Each structure stands twice: as C-alpha cells, then as structure tokens.
Amino acid sequence: MAPMLTDMPSDRLNALVKHPFHRENGERLIGFIKDLRECHSAEDFVTFQRELLLATLAANRARAERSRVIKRLRKGQSLPADAPDLVVGDPRDVEDWRLESDVLERVGRQLRSIGDAMAWRAFRYDRRYILALRRNESPGPMTLSKEGTVHEIQFAEQQWIENRCFALLHDITDCLRIGDVTVFRDRGDDEQDILLYELKTNPRRRESTQLTRTRLAAEALHTGGPLPGPDKAVLVETGVPYATHMSVLSDALGRAHQEGLKTMRVPGQRGLLALDIAAAGNRWDAEEAARQFHAAYAALLRRMRLTVQRICFSSGDSAARNTMAVPWGIYPLQPAQCAGLIADVLVFTVTLSSDDLVDELGKHGLDAEWVLPSGAEMQTAQPVMIIRGHGHQVTMARAGLEQLVLELSDLQVWARGMDQLLRKGKAGRQPWPYFADEYKVWA
Template sequence: MAEIIPRVFKGPGIASGVDKTAVVNRRDRHTGGMSLFDADAYDPDDMMVHPRHQAMQPVLAQLIQQLRDCETVEAGVEFQRDLLNRVLEVEKDRAGFKRAAKRMRSGKGPHPEAPEPQSGRDLKDVATWRFEQEVCDRLARQLRSVGDALAWRVFGFHRPFILALCRNDSPGLMYGKAGLRAELDHVERAFKEDGAFALLHDLTNCLRIGDITVWDGVHPPRTEEIKTNPNNTKSAQLRRIDQARTAVLEGGPLPGGSASELLYDLDLPLRTHLNVLRDALQRAATEGIYATPVPGSRALFVIDQYACTEQGMSSKQFNEHLQHAVDGALQRAGIAAGRENYNIHVTSLDSTARDPLRVPWANYPLHPVTCARLIGDYAVATVETSGPVLARLLQASGLDARWVRPPGNADLQQGEVIMEIHQQERLRSVPLPGGLTMTPGWTLQMRRSELDRYLMELLQPGSWVAGIKNVLSARQAGRPWPHFRNEHEIWV
C-alpha cells in the first residue's frame, strides 16, 4: 500500500511524563527538519498566544462555514477570492518579516515598510523577526488547509483526484509569484465567459500538479498549466497532468516513475467511527483532556487548550490528568502492554497542510469552530495502536498478518514496511525437484499511509479489513492505492 511517514512522538508517547510544552515541541517527521516550535528560539506556548495566531481562529471558522454554505458557482468564486486575499495578506507580511530579519543579520535595521511585530518581543533582536515570519508561515498553512477543503469539495470528495494530483513537490508561496496574474485572469475569464469554476492549485497543499482545474458542468474536471508565455510550458509538466487525468479516468499509472502505482477502486462503502472523535472533542472542550478506546485496537486522546486554561491546570495537574486518562484508554483498548516497543501514534499536532494525503480538518463532520481549533492546534487529537495487537485483529478476520517492524520507538523511515499480509492460493500448487511443492501466494506490504488513514480517519475495523481482503483477492501486482466509495457521505 502507499507510503507516507506518520508523525509519532519520541519516547513512549505523550503520556510518558513530559510536560505539555514538550509535547508541542517536536521534530517534524514529514520534512525531517524542525517544526515551527523551535525551543531554541522561543517557548512553544509563544506561538499559541501570539495575537496573529489567536486572531486567525475566528477567521478560519468563518471561512469554513462560508465554504459549507456555498451552493452556486458564483458563491464558490467569491469564496476563493476571499481565501486568496487572506493568503496573500499573510504571505506579504511573511515576506516583510523575512526581509527585516535578513537586513538585521547584516547589521542593518528593518526596512521602513516592514510589518509591525505583535509578539511584544525585543524589536532589536533578529529572533523576534524570525519568529514573526514563522507565525506567518504557520498561518498560511492553516489557510491552505481550508483551500484543501475546497479542493475536496469541488472534486466531489472523490479521493482519486487528490491521490493523482498531489504527486509533486509543494509549489511554495503565492505572494510575488511571477505567473499569478495570468492564473487569476484565467480563473476570472472562465467564470465570466463560460460560467465555469476554476480552482487555483496554489491555494491548496494537496493539488501540486498543474496550476488550475476547471469545472464546466459538462465534462470531467480539466487540469491546466498556465504560463504568461505559452512557449515556456514544459512538456514534463504537461505529461504529469495527462498522467494524472489518465490515472483517474482510464486506470493508467499514477504520475511518477513507477508504472506499478495504480488507483484501486475497492467498490466498498466507507464506514468510520468519526462520531467517537466528535464526542471526544466535545468532552475535551469541557474537561480539557479526554481519552477513550476506539473499536479496532486503538485509543484516542484529545487535549483542548482553551478548556485546560479555563480550569487553571498547572503543568503538574495537566500531566497527572493526561497520564491517568491515557493509561485508562490504553488498558481498555488492550494496547497497554509493550507500549514502548510496539505502539505507534498519529497526531493532528502541527500537521495541517503538511501531508497532502490527509483529509483536511475543515472537511471532517465537526462544527467549524472545532475544525478551526484542530487546524490551529488549540485542540489536539492523537490516535495510538499496537502493531502486534493490530496484526492479531487481522488474524482473527482470517488474514495471515504479521507485524514486521522491529521493536523500538525509532521514527518510521520513508518506505519502511510495517506489516505484511499474506494470502496463499490453496487450490493450486507447483511441484519442485526433490519432492517439494510450492504454493504460490500474494503478500500485501503495508506502509504508513494505510495505517495513518486507519488511525486518523477512524475507519471501522470491518470496513478496513474488507478493503484489505478486496485488494488481496484482486492479486494486483505493484503498489495499489485503494479508495472507498461514498466518501461524499462522510466528509462535509
């Protein structure tokens, strides 16, 4: 199955005696570098109390509600304009803070047009300006996560389009981009002349191939590369666009260097336990910390920073409460034993608009304010499982599953196989010299993205197991990227 490295906490997890600032300060698993929470530069809580960061919360909630209210092409166009203005405003300030920091490192003062820092830190310290830049980086990602939600919606929550169009490096910032004006003109012309909706890919994190996708209401979505000078269009870019389209509509290989990577339609309905996540978030919004087992050998932990603050929890009280809640959930989920060696976590913490394969929080069936809290890390959800226990769950369903990841709490590596699921062809055997007999079979190797999805999207075990059996029975060589039907009934 497809591979993406999950974000896991160092050590045995968030309930291992570390305080809540240490939970926030972690190394980013996707990029391999430090996250925005760099303890050498500032306390992690500084980000959460920054006026710009706090002011973004109601903006995100309003944008999410505005997106959900869109019923016409005109409303979608207007929403995209509003989101674009927000992103460009944040990225303009980011560029200003970056320029000021660069000038200060060379012994100069900030330029006269530099935006005003709002952190209350020393204006003569270059770290202040770097911090403000990092705040803007984070806010731009948060806004792009709403752009991801727009992309999922206009594609009708049909995951194959996302799987096909995400297979490029992130394009970077929009502010100052040379070709942005040409893209905007194309978007406006599509609406005014044809009544079509054209989505700007740079407003998203999940769409990385092509510049825009156009819906005319008649034909399948059309992805285009827009250049100020048409003669500069690279044939490689056009090939990737064509590969993505062929993969979705005709079953061809996904963009990239491997012809064995194909979309796989499970022809099964998706079933989830997202109601457990919703209830846990509601409980945490009142109690501060809430943990619960989830069917399928999982435990869910939710922290709501607003509620923790309202209750006046000290660091000691926070850690004691968290430890007690997590220990209880792990015990009830049956995954407490061997935690340091075999358990794996995925988390919402500082993950928004980083992994293009994750469903954006704004599409989860949650209140817009709750979605905004998850996007901004004022609410953090973590899901944990035990590898061997998960393998036994699959074995109980008749699958020959083995957890193959070595014991230990080291980070998952790119392409690392964590589980193998084998199926023999019992009705056919092949005689070998020496009186031996070989029974052919198929082995499905599970990598990160499948486990990440099972945990973070809280798939029902029966739905997940049925999908695995479906892939095995098809005996499709290579690396299948499976997707369920009816996702439009799950996401908002």
C-alpha cells in the same frame, strides 16, 4: 522546513499560539469553514476562493516582509525604512521578528489547509483526485511576485466571466501539486466535467516534465494508468463503502472542552485521547496539565490492554503537512472544532496495537505480518506491515497506517477493502486503494 511545535521550547510555543496573528486567524478559520459548508454552486465556490485568496496572499506577503527584515538584521544592518510594524516585541531584536515570521508561516499553512478542504468539497470528496494530483513537490508560498500566479488568477477569473465555471487554483492548496488549475463545468442533473489545466505564461516554452505529470494524472483517473512518479503506483477501487467512527471523536472533543481532556474507547480496540488546550489551561497550570495528560494516557493504555507494540498517531501540528491526509476542515465536527484542530488548540491521539490490526486482517482470510522492528521509529516510506492474500501481497507504509488511524476508519470495512485490493492486485504495481461513498462520511 518550518519548525514543529514539539521542537520548540515551551516559552516560544506559548508565545506563538498566543500571538495576535495566530488568535485572529483561529477565528477566521471558523468563518471559512462555515462558509465552505454553504458552497453549492459555481458562484459560491468562486466567491469563497476569492476571499481565501486575499487572506492567503496577505499572509504570504506579510511573512516575506518580515523575512527581508530578518536578513538585514542578521547582517548587522538597520531596519529598512518601509519595514512593517512588529506586532509583539522589540523591533531591534531579530528573534522577535523570527517569532512573527514563524506565526505567519503557520497562518499560511492553516489557510492552505482550508484550500485543501475546498478542493475535497469541489471534487465531491472523491479521494482519487487527491491521490493523483498530490504527487509532486510543493510550489512554495503563493505570491503575486510570481508571473505564473498572476496568470493563473486571471485564467480563473476568465473562466467565471466567460463560461460561468469555477476554476480551482492549485497553489491555494497544499494537496494539489500537478497542473495549475482545475475547471469544473456543470453538465446538469448533478453531473460535472472536470478539466485539468497546465498553464504557460510563455507559449513557446517547453515544460515537458510538468505536462507529462499532468497527462499521467489524467490517464490514472480515467483509464487506470499508472500514477505520476517512479513507484509504479495505480489506483484500485475496492468497491467497499467507507465507514468511520467520527461520532466518537466528536463526543471526545465536546467532553474535552468541558473537562480539559477526555479518553474514550473507539470500536476496534482503539484508545482515543482528546485535549482542549484552553480548557486544560483554565483548570491546571502547565506542569499539572502535562501530568494529567500522561496519567490519563497511561490509564487508557492499561484499560484497553494496549501493552504490546503500539501504533499511535496524533493530530498535532499536521495542517497542510501531509498531502494524503483528509483536511480537518471537512471532518464531520462543529466548525469551531475543525478550526481548533487546524490551529492546534485542540489535539487528539489515537492508539491501537499491531496485533489487533493483524488479527482483524486474519479474520478476512489475509496473512498479515508486522515488519517494523519493536521500538523502531516509523519513517515516512519505511515498510511497517506486509499483507498477503489471493496470490498477491501489498506493503503498508506509514502514510496508509496514519490514514487508517486518524480517520478512525472502521477496521472491518478497512480489512474488507484490503481483501478486495489483493483480489484485484496487478503484478509489479503499487496499489493505492479508494473506497466507495466517501461523501457520506465527509459531506
């Protein structure tokens, strides 16, 4: 597991974000986001994926080279003759090589986040495909040393040359983990066929587990069957048009760019704090910046009267770490702002109270109970709230709550969606809701 930024000493964190590789990739992210927004045809997506593939393979190869050097130095051996150049530091110091490896891990993750944005755009912002195809372990870094990767790239090229179809490589993303490739075939009139492929390099090898996951994902999408996995989950259409308050986030990030940090109210009794690290660094030293942040956050909580049990999520260090999360690259913000969120030079935090969430559900006739103990740390699969209505109940865990908070979802819309979810509930099934017209938010 790659180290989290919050677990790093301040000097190492500073060295990481200021490393030339990290800065260069920050600029490259802006270009990728601009180019992705211009992707409309199959040819556009094919060209975009080729460029992203080159950058991804280069970053993963560079990290693998540094990992090899680190292993030799830890054994007390000399540098290999073909060792790459260390960009910053002493080539004899293993910690300097570790820093560069950590930087490249982050660069690779940032590029996978762009891959996720490409996937969401290719699927026309239909969350169902992400919910279905995310349910598997990560295949690890994409590299040409894997026979399967070479075969998948060749298959994608063949689809374009022979059929003029865009074939999306799943391993270039973080969120697509079932199947190897998705092919998009244009049917005219703005319609498309979406075909999921599980490829085999050896046609005689049986891969029943992978094929079963692929079949279940396809059935979940097209016939309402259970999603892959042991939790008996199903997709449930709420029919409620999705809505968010992204304009508040855009305003807050713009003001933070001028002032260093900015706090704002979000409809639904939520508090938002946005931080522009470069702008803050221009105004204050590190100690004063931290003091300003904590003072602004405390004032925001008092102003919003968020004094009971609080729910707080931050954008920080989350790129390509959560397969359910909408990637920053498709947020309706300026490309530089999206890139800043991916690279963690822009950070925002949203806070609301558990009571306000329960009250909003109550307005729609639902009985909600907050079950996370006061002061307890929210674990990944830990139940945090139980919602009851229409003879059914659903348990909400961290993932659903994080989605609600960081997407600045409209709480009334979300509560109506929960009402429809319970109306359509199926006994013994864990429902995963999706809303209508999401493309109007993200496109």
